[in-house]
Amino acid sequence: MIDEDFVSLLLKGREYLSVLHQEDCLTLQSDPAHIIDLCTHLRDEQTFDLLADLTAIDQGEDASTRFIVVVHLYSLIHKSYLRIHVNCLDNLNPEVPSLSGVFPAANWHERETFDMFGISFTEHPNLKRILMWDEYPYYPLRKEFPLAGIEVPLPAADVSEVTGANVDPAPMMGGPFVSSSNGRLSEAEPRGKDESWTEDTEKLL
Amino acid sequence: MSKTVKEVQIGDVGAQAASRMDGDRMALNVGPSHPTTHGVLRLIMELDGDLITRCEPVLGYLHRGDEKIAENMTYNQFVPYTDRLDYLAPLANNVAYAITVEKLAGIELPERCEAIRVLVCEMARISSHLLGMGVFGMDAGAWTPFMYTFTEREKLYSLFEELTGARFTTSYTRIGGVARDLPEGWLSKVEKFVDELPQAIDEVEKLLTRNRIFLDRTEGIGTISKEDAIAFGITGPNLRASGVDLDLRKDRPYSGYEKYEFDVPIGTRGDCYDRYLVRIEEVRQSILIIKQVIASMPGGLWYAEDAKKIFAPPKEQIMTNMEELIQNFMIVTEGPQIPPGEVYFEAENPKGALGFYLVSKGGGVPYRLKIRAPSFCNLSILEKLVPGHMLSDITVILGSLDFVMGECDR
Numbered sequence: 001m002i003d004e005d006f007v008s009l010l011l012k013g014r015e016y017l018s019v020l021h022q023e024d025c026l027t028l029q030s031d032p033a034h035i036i037d038l039c040t041h042l043r044d045e046q047t048f049d050l051l052a053d054l055t056a057i058d059q060g061e062d063a064s065t066r067f068i069v070v071v072h073l074y075s076l077i078h079k080s081y082l083r084i085h086v087n088c089l090d091n092l093n094p095e096v097p098s099l100s101g102v103f104p105a106a107n108w109h110e111r112e113t114f115d116m117f118g119i120s121f122t123e124h125p126n127l128k129r130i131l132m133w134d135e136y137p138y139y140p141l142r143k144e145f146p147l148a149g150i151e152v153p154l155p156a157a158d159v160s161e162v163t164g165a166n167v168d169p170a171p172m173m174g175g176p177f178v179s180s181s182n183g184r185l186s187e188a189e190p191r192g193k194d195e196s197w198t199e200d201t202e203k204l205l
Numbered sequence: 206m207s208k209t210v211k212e213v214q215i216g217d218v219g220a221q222a223a224s225r226m227d228g229d230r231m232a233l234n235v236g237p238s239h240p241t242t243h244g245v246l247r248l249i250m251e252l253d254g255d256l257i258t259r260c261e262p263v264l265g266y267l268h269r270g271d272e273k274i275a276e277n278m279t280y281n282q283f284v285p286y287t288d289r290l291d292y293l294a295p296l297a298n299n300v301a302y303a304i305t306v307e308k309l310a311g312i313e314l315p316e317r318c319e320a321i322r323v324l325v326c327e328m329a330r331i332s333s334h335l336l337g338m339g340v341f342g343m344d345a346g347a348w349t350p351f352m353y354t355f356t357e358r359e360k361l362y363s364l365f366e367e368l369t370g371a372r373f374t375t376s377y378t379r380i381g382g383v384a385r386d387l388p389e390g391w392l393s394k395v396e397k398f399v400d401e402l403p404q405a406i407d408e409v410e411k412l413l414t415r416n417r418i419f420l421d422r423t424e425g426i427g428t429i430s431k432e433d434a435i436a437f438g439i440t441g442p443n444l445r446a447s448g449v450d451l452d453l454r455k456d457r458p459y460s461g462y463e464k465y466e467f468d469v470p471i472g473t474r475g476d477c478y479d480r481y482l483v484r485i486e487e488v489r490q491s492i493l494i495i496k497q498v499i500a501s502m503p504g505g506l507w508y509a510e511d512a513k514k515i516f517a518p519p520k521e522q523i524m525t526n527m528e529e530l531i532q533n534f535m536i537v538t539e540g541p542q543i544p545p546g547e548v549y550f551e552a553e554n555p556k557g558a559l560g561f562y563l564v565s566k567g568g569g570v571p572y573r574l575k576i577r578a579p580s581f582c583n584l585s586i587l588e589k590l591v592p593g594h595m596l597s598d599i600t601v602i603l604g605s606l607d608f609v610m611g612e613c614d615r
Contacts, residue, residue: 105438
């Protein structure tokens with residue numbers, strides 16, 4: 001059972017660990033240096049052996065801790081989840097030790113987190129992009145990245161040489177109905193029409 | 206002994222892969238557009254004769270940035286995007302997403318709404334497994350079962366159409382309820398369908414389950430051990446085929462699943478054949494659940510009436526009452542108001558555990574929505590599973606894993 005005893009036993013002798021809340025599941029906060037020890041302990045001693053999910057949150061450029069890596073573990077014995085927040089210490093070059101040695105499932109999740117947020121997982125066996133192509137220069141899930149995308153060269157250099165094509169931002173900022181979580185929602189009203197072109201200016205294609 | 210194979214450029218993959226002979230090894234590219242891969246999965250394999258010595262999956266050909274999109278629209282606006290995750294079971298995705306947001310908002314749903322959701326989830330499971338079994342037979346060389354399963358899926362699609370207005374992209378749930386109540390007489394049609402379905406399943410079983418060729422092609426192929434299955438985060442029928450008893454409908458019941466009696470089929474060897482057997486049995490169990498839901502379908506409302514800031518009232522009230530008009534206007538323009546916090550919820554979808562990790566900072570738009578796609582995790586074992594098999598086994602292994610790239614790439 002995940003009860004008070006479980007929590008106090010887990011916290012005992014681990015000063016780097018604290019409980020954030022227990023709303024939907026036990027949520028711990030750990031520092032990056034001890035995350036491998038902690039996860040090995042949880043896997044071997046506490047039956048949290050299924051890595052359900054690994055991802056990150058971008059708190060915005062102004063936040064004191066910009067990137068938080070979030071790990072969800074599941075225990076088949078307790079039938080319960082456990083969440084670990086790991087704050088990345090450096091906002092410019094975020095780095096967290098890789099969990100792929102503890103959970104093979106972390107391999108792809110960490111590649112995706114690296115791909116989308118630019119968080120490096122040290123000691124990862126194959127840290128390269130997984131959803132975007134290898135030469136892609138941006139980290140799309142960072143908050144400053146626009147929804148429409150940014151113009152970049154095509155991944156196939158031989159094709160773009162012949163056609164002159166490249167990857168363009170989406171028209172209408174990514175769709176007619178957009179309401180961003182930044183700023184006031186009423187100012188980001190759903191737009192009904194594409195305002196990037198009018199009768200006077202040609203549509204950019 | 207081990208020679209590294211260079212990354213193949215995207216431009217003229219086929220020609221390059223075919224012409225590259227690296228000593229006695231050959232690099233073979235499969236996909237991204239190939240009937241075996243059931244979508245746009247690409248595999249770069251290193252072959253020693255017919256034996257696969259290395260396999261590297263390449264993903265991302267169907268990446269649409271759903272998580273970025275979610276950060277830029279209100280909660281209800283994202284429902285149609287969930288259709289396009291596992292597009293073979295959109296109803297189950299709708300339900301999983303709605304429950305996640307409702308958990309954070311702390312909404313209690315009426316019994317009827319929960320029962321409707323269980324019903325559509327199980328119908329989605331049947332639909333997805335029928336396709337999974339049909340194309341799996343086809344991957345192993347048996348055309349006919351596919352015809353039987355697709356005839357049944359067609360009937361299901363007609364039922365979905367009557368319920369939601371769409372055959373494929375259903376968008377049936379709203380935060381705090383479902384889009385509309387069950388149409389009159391619809392339940393009896395579902396009952397007729399589940400009464401007739403076992404005969405079609407029996408036909409498929411007659412054609413496949415004891416078929417010598419099918420057995421030879423699937424038994425002992427693509428065996429995943431219990432330990433590997435857990436270590437690689439595999440979920441759903443693929444995990445249960447390896448002998449792990451994990452079904453979130455039983456272990457962490459949601460939407461009232463604890464009220465219904467059903468068994469969870471478990472495999473013993475974890476090979477391709479076991480994965481097929483588990484799916485067949487899951488369809489039979491889903492039929493049982495559907496029958497129980499229909500027999501005990503509660504009356505009452507199909508949306509949470511108390512959740513005034515979350516669920517828009519019925520249309521006739523909006524048109525006649527000022528209060529409801531304002532309520533509807535606020536929900537449409539500002540989005541359902543969800544309190545700040547974080548929540549992680551996994552639902553037992555046909556492909557495995559579909560998880561949503563939602564971070565809210567208040568207001569009508571998610572701050573971060575991570576989609577934990579079962580197909581993504583299930584495919585991550587390919588690098589370990591495929592080497593050591595013959596080239597002809599790759600179709601069977603991929604077919605038995607029953608993945609969907611729309612969900613994998615998001």
